[in-house]
Amino acid sequence: MKFTVNQIAELIQGTVNGDGDQIISGFDKIEEGKKGSISFLANPKYESYLYETAATAVIVSNQLELKKPVQSALIRVNDPYIAFTILLQKYQEIMAVKPTGIQEPSYIDRSAKIGDSTFIGRFTNIESNVQIGNNTQIYDRVSIGKNVKIGSNCSIFPGVVIYSDCIIGNDVVIHANSVIGSDGFGHAPQADGTFKAIPQLGNVVIEDHVSIGSNTTIDRATMGSTIIRTGVKIDNLVQIAHNVEIGQHTAIAAQTGISGSTKVGENCLIAGQVGVAGHITIAPRTIVTGQSGVTKTVKVAGQTLGGTPASNNVDFLKRNALIRQLPEILEKFNQKNK
Amino acid sequence: MKFTVNQIAELIQGTVNGDGDQIISGFDKIEEGKKGSISFLANPKYESYLYETAATAVIVSNQLELKKPVQSALIRVNDPYIAFTILLQKYQEIMAVKPTGIQEPSYIDRSAKIGDSTFIGRFTNIESNVQIGNNTQIYDRVSIGKNVKIGSNCSIFPGVVIYSDCIIGNDVVIHANSVIGSDGFGHAPQADGTFKAIPQLGNVVIEDHVSIGSNTTIDRATMGSTIIRTGVKIDNLVQIAHNVEIGQHTAIAAQTGISGSTKVGENCLIAGQVGVAGHITIAPRTIVTGQSGVTKTVKVAGQTLGGTPASNNVDFLKRNALIRQLPEILEKFNQKNK
Amino acid sequence: MKFTVNQIAELIQGTVNGDGDQIISGFDKIEEGKKGSISFLANPKYESYLYETAATAVIVSNQLELKKPVQSALIRVNDPYIAFTILLQKYQEIMAVKPTGIQEPSYIDRSAKIGDSTFIGRFTNIESNVQIGNNTQIYDRVSIGKNVKIGSNCSIFPGVVIYSDCIIGNDVVIHANSVIGSDGFGHAPQADGTFKAIPQLGNVVIEDHVSIGSNTTIDRATMGSTIIRTGVKIDNLVQIAHNVEIGQHTAIAAQTGISGSTKVGENCLIAGQVGVAGHITIAPRTIVTGQSGVTKTVKVAGQTLGGTPASNNVDFLKRNALIRQLPEILEKFNQKNK
Incomplete structure (x- = not known):
């Protein structure tokens, strides 16, 4: 330049x-x-x-x-x-001149449909009935399972694994070694203390303009779909459990985990290392500060939450300040009550 | 159907x-x-x-x-x-019709012993003296190190890396991009502030009916074995450090970490993002709630623990409720003591 | 022996x-x-x-x-x-007899310069203008992007992905499925609630004698470099965000995350599951206990910190002890003030 x-x-x-x-x-x-x-x-x-x-x-x-x-x-x-x-x-x-063409050795099943101006890197494995749109780059050493659909203008980086039947929209970026569509963590406890695996028959649906970091995991639904809506941005090492739905234009920072069947609203900002419990709903535009644990449904939109269990962040910070004064307060109390 | x-x-x-x-x-x-x-x-x-x-x-x-x-x-x-x-x-x-056969290109060392009705996927690398039982699927792009033994009826998904000398039982599932047997985090601090790596000469032993999620890491022991007992279920992005032992039929949810040399009892339920300190023992049937930090040996079986440092969960919740009332309580106190 | x-x-x-x-x-x-x-x-x-x-x-x-x-x-x-x-x-x-030679199939671009006594494993992909020093082992199924430089005596384990332009020193170990140099999490919020990706044009620089665990992610800088100084030891599943600098001989345990642009001093010990906020500085020889959240710059060297937000660990433990006594203290207070 x-x-x-x-x-x-x-x-x-x-x-x-x-x-x-x-x-x-x-x-x-x-x-x-x-x-x-x-x-x-x-x-x-x-x-x-x-x-x-x-x-x-x-x-x-x-x-x-x-x-x-x-x-x-x-x-x-x-x-x-x-x-x-x-x-x-x-x-x-x-x-940025994006590569095109097919590098060898790679495997593309003959039933797969690959769009124009795509790139398929070396040591990549594309299974039967896969569909890939135009101008999409699938870099080296990627595994794409049966019946997967990937849209146009996507970049799928080395080491990514997409399990069968998952659907990826247009303009999606998935960074290295992330895993889309592995089995949800579903094991029914039996009377004798053992577990029985619950078949995970659903898939993952990722809509357009989604960006996913490295070494992130998004599990397939037990039934139906785990859904990542349009424009969602997900950082590295994030866990999205089965049947979760992430609302559009929500951002999730590194090492955060969203438990099974939870619905996160649109335009939320979830900081790093946050844990969100299963089977709850987070209202739109919620901000969750780092390391917080959200344990209950959040009904009012636009709040900032902090702490574990998470509450209004201002209250959380006030309580923290009070806790820091506790030694002093208690000494005073003890003097008064001698 | x-x-x-x-x-x-x-x-x-x-x-x-x-x-x-x-x-x-x-x-x-x-x-x-x-x-x-x-x-x-x-x-x-x-x-x-x-x-x-x-x-x-x-x-x-x-x-x-x-x-x-x-x-x-x-x-x-x-x-x-x-x-x-x-x-x-x-x-x-x-x-589910499970695949069988050997896809090309793949590498199976001639000293490896592969059972009947197995599947070996493309771009998979199987080193010397590996043994694999019957009806096991090793999918595409898997690395299996020297002397590894894998039992029957296992499914090892794409991108998994199993380092040399590890032993995997029967009916084990390991999801994509998990790593079994990389070096434990052992670095001896030296007088000059640098570290010396401690050779990690042990292995990982995974018993039967174990299920492991995606992008999980289980480190090899310094000496002896890191052991995952029969029926254990481990979710995504979990860290199991060197020389840990997880008791049979224990379940560990996503993003939890178990530090070195700790022994977790059987039939425990450990929720997501929990941290467990090193060199401690957790009694059987312990339940640990999400994001808790277990810092000391838990001797009494069957307790539910919460918080960091973790204590009885009912006490933890009570204290949390009290902390939420602190502002009010202190105001009352200040009024009484004006 | x-x-x-x-x-x-x-x-x-x-x-x-x-x-x-x-x-x-x-x-x-x-x-x-x-x-x-x-x-x-x-x-x-x-x-x-x-x-x-x-x-x-x-x-x-x-x-x-x-x-x-x-x-x-x-x-x-x-x-x-x-x-x-x-x-x-x-x-x-x-x-330990380290392997040498080039296994097939693998790809080494003809513009790459590979040192003496190196090992390149099967299904590994080495792009244009890569430089690799002597006695370095690149195991099977590794992806090395354009212009990457790797020094001598390194071990890069299966599944590792190193993005273009990153620089790795001598005597560096990177365990399986770790990702070096994927895009930093930079998305500028727009007035309409959507995000615009901020191009991540920098790289990652890893100095000598660094050891990195499995499934760890180190993001490339937006501009300039994310820097891991000499002798740093990083465990599994750790997140190092864009433009971070980790001082020499600092150790970071599993599942810890360091947010963007933060500088961690030399000889620090950061335990597991710690979160460190962005744009702050941690003084040398700081010890951070497990699961703590460091939210502000730490100016005084050699402190031990605990809790979220992190403070002096002795104070943190005292406050924890007080919190455990709260029910008792409050009962006493209520009796006195009936």
């Missing part, structure tokens, strides 16, 4: 303070900014870096009031984070 | 209320029941669905007293959940 | 009590010691086994005072654990 500061400003609809004719040839974090690179400042926490960075240009907020002189040219926009994201995407579109 | 309601009732030893001659051709969850399908009602929470479902038949408890009229034929049994499970299993037995 | 007790004592610079001419042919845990084996006693908790073991020799501390007679020959050393580790390593050096 070789653009002037002015050209980039035009691209992201910003206004330039400083020398707009300078050349930009790369991206850097603001604290690591070098001559020739562009960076951005979104989090006020990092403002001090703005006055020290050697970056040729920095994207900043229209609202920002400078406290010291800066070396860099500034490009002012409404939202520096979104503007920078757009810039990265334009860059990636120019740079 | 095409059976009458009466035929199914006979199979699961139930009695029919309603038209027993209707034809059943599939399974559905009760809330999604369609004409021609059979469902079940085990959890009283879902009783309202019984009066709305379009399922042709529903398996219910002998004890159930109807509160409204129902459309469906009812099959009454002692335990609807177990009855439905039996029905699903019969169905699966009829439907 | 066939050595006398005296020969082993010389190797680990210990002194023998008992018959030093006996032959040792294997290792055992002290509680499983058999005739012909050597064991060790480091943890005083297990001292009772010393008086019962059938092991021919046991490595013990110079300080140990016997409370009963023992059957075994004793080898006394300063630190039995380190001495035993050294013994195991010598044994492993003698026993």
